Amino acid sequence: MDRYFVALLYVCVLCGCSSLPKTPPEVPGEERPAFTLLYTAWIKPEQGIATVKLRISSHPEWVNWMRFYAEPERHENFLYSGEAQREGDSLLWTPPADDAWIQYDVKIESRRSNGRYDGYMTQDWALFRADDLVPPVRTDFKDGTQSRAKLEVHLPEGWSIATRYPRYTSGRYKIDDPDRLVDRPTGWVVMGKIGTRRETIGGTKVTVAAPVDQGVKRMDMIAFLRWTLPTMQSLFPKFPDRLLIVSADDPMWRGALSAPNSLYLHADRPMISGNGTSTLIHELVHVAMSARSGPKADWIVEGLAEYYSLEVLHRSGTLSTERYENAHEELAEWGKEVDSLDVDRSHGPITAKAVGRMREIDAEIREQSGGRRSLDDVLRSLATTDGEITREAFAAAVEQAK
Known part of the structure; x- marks a missing residue:
């Protein structure tokens, strides 16, 4: 008789089991059935x-x-x-x-x-x-x-x-x-x-x-x-x-x-809009992050996507430095009337304001880390997060990067 079966039967008798388990056993190191x-x-x-x-x-x-x-x-x-x-x-x-x-x-x-x-x-x-x-x-x-x-x-x-x-x-x-x-x-x-x-x-x-x-x-x-x-x-x-x-x-x-x-x-x-941003790259950031925003944190997810739509275009040489800076200036102007980023759904001016905040955070991280880290490290950390991206998780990732 198979030793595993004998041992299992013995355990069942000791525990007062009336029948053998019906669920298939999970064998360590082997793929589950x-x-x-x-x-x-x-x-x-x-x-x-x-x-x-x-x-x-x-x-x-x-x-x-x-x-x-x-x-x-x-x-x-x-x-x-x-x-x-x-x-x-x-x-x-x-x-x-x-x-x-x-x-x-x-x-x-x-x-x-x-x-x-x-x-x-x-x-x-x-x-x-x-x-x-x-x-x-x-x-x-x-x-x-x-x-x-x-x-x-x-x-x-x-x-x-x-x-x-x-x-x-x-x-x-x-x-x-x-x-x-x-x-x-x-x-x-x-x-x-x-x-x-x-x-x-x-x-x-x-x-x-x-x-x-x-x-x-x-x-x-x-x-x-x-x-x-x-x-x-x-x-x-x-x-x-x-x-x-x-x-x-x-x-x-x-x-x-x-x-x-x-x-x-x-x-x-258009693949690149007149203001230098890219809807296509923006959505690709969402695809790469697979991120859902928690309460009052939609500006984080949308702000990162819009910020990195500009970063990807600039770093790849698709957008010149002059146009890159002009794009940031236009977004800052668009979002200057926004008082708070803590809304349920980020849109237009709020996302524009969030881009400026992301740029500020990137500068802070670079300065405090001596140039060793940047907002890129926060982005990668959040991209591996299970569940929702919250304000608390974002703040913790920023502090860790510093």
Whole structure:
């Protein structure tokens, strides 16, 4: 008889256990056993929806329950094996031990408060966050196990797709997020009749993709990144090894939005604005930091992104010293009427004021450290922070750098 089994049985007898544990043991030095999630999405532009099916394709018996925080106005027509029940703003699913799956429809269109879209689908293309396909989910599963996930997308004839994920030879995508207990698709995705340009820059596989006939300058963006991304990578040694940039024209939101390993930039946004700042680099800083701001700390996250948009342009030689200084002067003028940075949401003048504060802090650190450290050290420290960036965490990082 196996010695491990005998020893375990002996312990169970001493402890008064009525049965052997059902959870798979975690063996030190070995990878934990995994249950596999397969997300399958059928894109249906004629209805403006995607039908999504989640199947636990291996070891469903290790999953006790999954709670989906679905939006009733977006996620509907739920079907499932096992049992499920509505509890407030969530759906609690208890999968069966065999043939475990849950299916629903999701509306792709997503409109912001200003009427512009950050999720849109036409008969020829669709652009949205992959997060929209699968609502936020909490999962209870057996101790000592972990999840693995794949994504399969069925497209209309003639469509292609660009995501941030690596692709298996089977055509499925590998979904792997070390920061999540249960992987689900995230980041921007564009599909349909699209044009795509790819380039490897300093170890990062860059993809720029957009629907055709949208006025998106894909090669200009690639050239711009070849010039600036190495500086960004020197600031962030753990810069993502894959980066997806998606773009489209109206009626998409006329701005930029970051997401894991990806960002959206409206086709009309310049890579360098007239005042010398760069929306594209600003969002790349957000991508590199993966930062969420805590209460009254949004000026820190936004101020760092805007400050380093100028720093990257200047250090890479894209922006001359004269234009760099002029940009700081314009931002200082824009933010001079701001009394307090402690707001819930940083915007325009507040972010401009925050840039000046970042420059002051950089000068203080350089002076007190004898030039050995700078705001760069604070940036790198915050980029490795789990959870929210708070005012307290920022102050501590600054003091440590000094």
